[in-house]
Amino acid sequence: MLNSLRNILQEVNAASDFDALLEIIVHRVKAVMGTGICSVYLLDVKNDAYVLAATDGLLPAAVGKVSMSRDQGLVGLVAHKAEPLNLEHAETHPRFAYFPETGEEKFSAFLGSPIIHHRTVLGVLVVQQQQRRRFDESEEAFLITIAAQLAGIIAHAEATGELARALSPGLEPDNASGEVHYSGLASAPGIGIGVGVVVAPAADLHAVPKRRTQDIDGELAQFRDALDSTIRDLKTVHQDLSDKLNPEEIALFDVYVSMLNDNSLGGEVSERIKTGLSAQYAWSRVIIEHIRTFSAMENPYLRERATDVRDLGRRVLGYLQQQQHEEKHYPKNTILIGEELAAPNLADVPFENIRAMVSAKGSYNSHMAILGRAMGIPTIMGAIDLPWAELDGCELIIDAHQGLIINSPTGQHLEAYEKVYKEESDFAADLEATKDEASITLDGQHISLWVNTGLRIDSMLSLDRGAEGVGLYRTEIPFLMRERFPSEEEQRQLYREQLDMFSPHPVTMRTLDIGGDKALPYFPIEEENPFLGWRGIRVTLDHPEIFLVQLRAMMRASIDLNNLRILLPMISNTEELDSALVLIKRVYRELTLEEGYRFDMPAIGAMIEVPAAVYQIGEIAKRVDFISVGTNDLTQYLLAVDRNNPRVAELYHSFHPSLLKALRIILDDAKKYRCPVSVCGELAGDPLGAILLVGMGYEFLSMSSANLLRVKAILRQLTLSEMSHFAEQACLLTDSFAIESYLKDVLDRPEIARLIRPTTSPSLN
Numbered sequence: 001m002l003n004s005l006r007n008i009l010q011e012v013n014a015a016s017d018f019d020a021l022l023e024i025i026v027h028r029v030k031a032v033m034g035t036g037i038c039s040v041y042l043l044d045v046k047n048d049a050y051v052l053a054a055t056d057g058l059l060p061a062a063v064g065k066v067s068m069s070r071d072q073g074l075v076g077l078v079a080h081k082a083e084p085l086n087l088e089h090a091e092t093h094p095r096f097a098y099f100p101e102t103g104e105e106k107f108s109a110f111l112g113s114p115i116i117h118h119r120t121v122l123g124v125l126v127v128q129q130q131q132r133r134r135f136d137e138s139e140e141a142f143l144i145t146i147a148a149q150l151a152g153i154i155a156h157a158e159a160t161g162e163l164a165r166a167l168s169p170g171l172e173p174d175n176a177s178g179e180v181h182y183s184g185l186a187s188a189p190g191i192g193i194g195v196g197v198v199v200a201p202a203a204d205l206h207a208v209p210k211r212r213t214q215d216i217d218g219e220l221a222q223f224r225d226a227l228d229s230t231i232r233d234l235k236t237v238h239q240d241l242s243d244k245l246n247p248e249e250i251a252l253f254d255v256y257v258s259m260l261n262d263n264s265l266g267g268e269v270s271e272r273i274k275t276g277l278s279a280q281y282a283w284s285r286v287i288i289e290h291i292r293t294f295s296a297m298e299n300p301y302l303r304e305r306a307t308d309v310r311d312l313g314r315r316v317l318g319y320l321q322q323q324q325h326e327e328k329h330y331p332k333n334t335i336l337i338g339e340e341l342a343a344p345n346l347a348d349v350p351f352e353n354i355r356a357m358v359s360a361k362g363s364y365n366s367h368m369a370i371l372g373r374a375m376g377i378p379t380i381m382g383a384i385d386l387p388w389a390e391l392d393g394c395e396l397i398i399d400a401h402q403g404l405i406i407n408s409p410t411g412q413h414l415e416a417y418e419k420v421y422k423e424e425s426d427f428a429a430d431l432e433a434t435k436d437e438a439s440i441t442l443d444g445q446h447i448s449l450w451v452n453t454g455l456r457i458d459s460m461l462s463l464d465r466g467a468e469g470v471g472l473y474r475t476e477i478p479f480l481m482r483e484r485f486p487s488e489e490e491q492r493q494l495y496r497e498q499l500d501m502f503s504p505h506p507v508t509m510r511t512l513d514i515g516g517d518k519a520l521p522y523f524p525i526e527e528e529n530p531f532l533g534w535r536g537i538r539v540t541l542d543h544p545e546i547f548l549v550q551l552r553a554m555m556r557a558s559i560d561l562n563n564l565r566i567l568l569p570m571i572s573n574t575e576e577l578d579s580a581l582v583l584i585k586r587v588y589r590e591l592t593l594e595e596g597y598r599f600d601m602p603a604i605g606a607m608i609e610v611p612a613a614v615y616q617i618g619e620i621a622k623r624v625d626f627i628s629v630g631t632n633d634l635t636q637y638l639l640a641v642d643r644n645n646p647r648v649a650e651l652y653h654s655f656h657p658s659l660l661k662a663l664r665i666i667l668d669d670a671k672k673y674r675c676p677v678s679v680c681g682e683l684a685g686d687p688l689g690a691i692l693l694v695g696m697g698y699e700f701l702s703m704s705s706a707n708l709l710r711v712k713a714i715l716r717q718l719t720l721s722e723m724s725h726f727a728e729q730a731c732l733l734t735d736s737f738a739i740e741s742y743l744k745d746v747l748d749r750p751e752i753a754r755l756i757r758p759t760t761s762p763s764l765n
């Protein structure tokens, strides 16, 4: 049976479409188990019933016609109880129901297994037999295994719309509304409405025939021309984006250009052409080999470089094939779509025409997502089920708040989203009025609202929105955009720009926080459990040469400005803190006493983001000038929920009572030592989170600049005593959902509710 299982799965994987796949399942399972009937019933969500979707043994005409709700028939019972049902004598069971349209003969033996995906019973897989028999344990296990495999496939079919078609055979999309939904990872918030423009180079690297040439010089010249044209394209992008991105982001384009030169891909291909191969073939071979090498790499950043190589490969091949380089039209409402969107795809698109971006591959941490966030373009990454190649010219809605892509929306949904889009724009414009207002509660208590930065564009927006300082400058972001560690002088200039921009306001620079999900391309860290591994301060203490250079660059950058604060990430014990402080003091001494620079010793802080640190606030507070709570990591470590794993995303809840308790302990203990404490995790920028934190007594909140005006506007509507009361009550509740709904209920007043939820994605029926 094990072999049969493997074979069935192989056949299933090779199936041409969903219907064919279901057919394979019913035929093969029936044959392997030697039964009279095998059928698959699938959940029709609209009617909340399980519909016969494929069968071998019942009348084919019954497919799509016979359906059972959870309280009907044995199939309904399997779905209702979400467990297998194995009956020797099915017709005597009280739930037995006979459906004449199936042509079903009297049968005795019944074995049904639920098909479950993420706790939802998506269907039921059934085998039946005329003779009375009891299916044995191994047969039951076999059916359960097939059903479990089927679950993922059905979930995929649901996302692509194939499931709806299988449930309503003969019903073409034209007869229905035609609207189809897909999902992906919400990677840069916002709504984009427009027309899909697929950026897929026509050139297919795998379809280049092997051809030899006599005219080596001619091929070399052609190749040179193709490279020059590609370099020209890249340089145009470079120029177009130069005022919107910082030097690190722009440097990516330089990397692409350098990949084409004679010391890199260009040279390698020329050598092969000289052996008599055609330019096209030589080029495609070299590119395919490089793609394979990069794709096989463990390190996610290096793996992503395969995308860049592939994109460059297709571009050059396109020129080589001398396809007419027709002017692609990018309408004013372009939704940029690609299988693997990458920076060079922005080459020909006027920036102001891009309404949203969608990539079938990639993730929240891909460069494209980073660029999307930096440029304020709603972006969805990792839309794995998206038939991206078919979306050119399609009317689309991109709801990047929830990672939803709607193809061919109904007029009703389009109207609903246009309304939300307009509300978002109006809301943002209204909030601008709060820009110059003081950040005070209704009863006059000042709350410091700071920003989290990393990209130059963040900083520019932050200044525009009246930030009082930078609570977290994530120094690893500029490191991530490079191909090697930046030198001391390069870092000094980068930090100087940041300190200068915000001067005289304080700027809190966190020392390099790599590891976890942030791997530098040139310093790979490969671990089984990266979040519990070599991360943050653990890495930099083990590499003082990196740490000391960064500290020197930060301190030198602060000369004459004196607005630098240094923050240490991932502190989990006092020894780490003491070691870091020794190095910081050493750098200060060297710069001032030995090298003659004059500047104030920066304030030093520790991040509280590991549960162990929560219970050592006293010891930590004695050693530093301030502490900053990183609720993003504190939530993941306290709840044992990986912050990047979509499977457990529903368990990642920053209103968890344990987190609130931890936040109280941190504040109370820090106060005992008169140590200023701020919060710089996402919770601080969440409207309900901010109310809770201020209610608890936190006076410094640091957030993404996108949330700053909204949080300020809310705090101006509430008194401190009101917020304290809410926080006290919330802390008495026992689960995250109760806490969140309590806060929503008590804040359900029109002037505040609008600020808490300025826009809600329309509910789509």
Ligand code: PEP
Binding pocket: 472, 474, 513, 609, 629, 630, 631, 632, 633, 634, 680, 681, 682
């Ligand atoms: C945090 O962990 O809350 C934090 C602010 O740091 P990061 O999100 O960069 O890990």
Ligand code: MG
Binding pocket: 609, 630, 632, 633
């Ligand atoms: Mg953190």
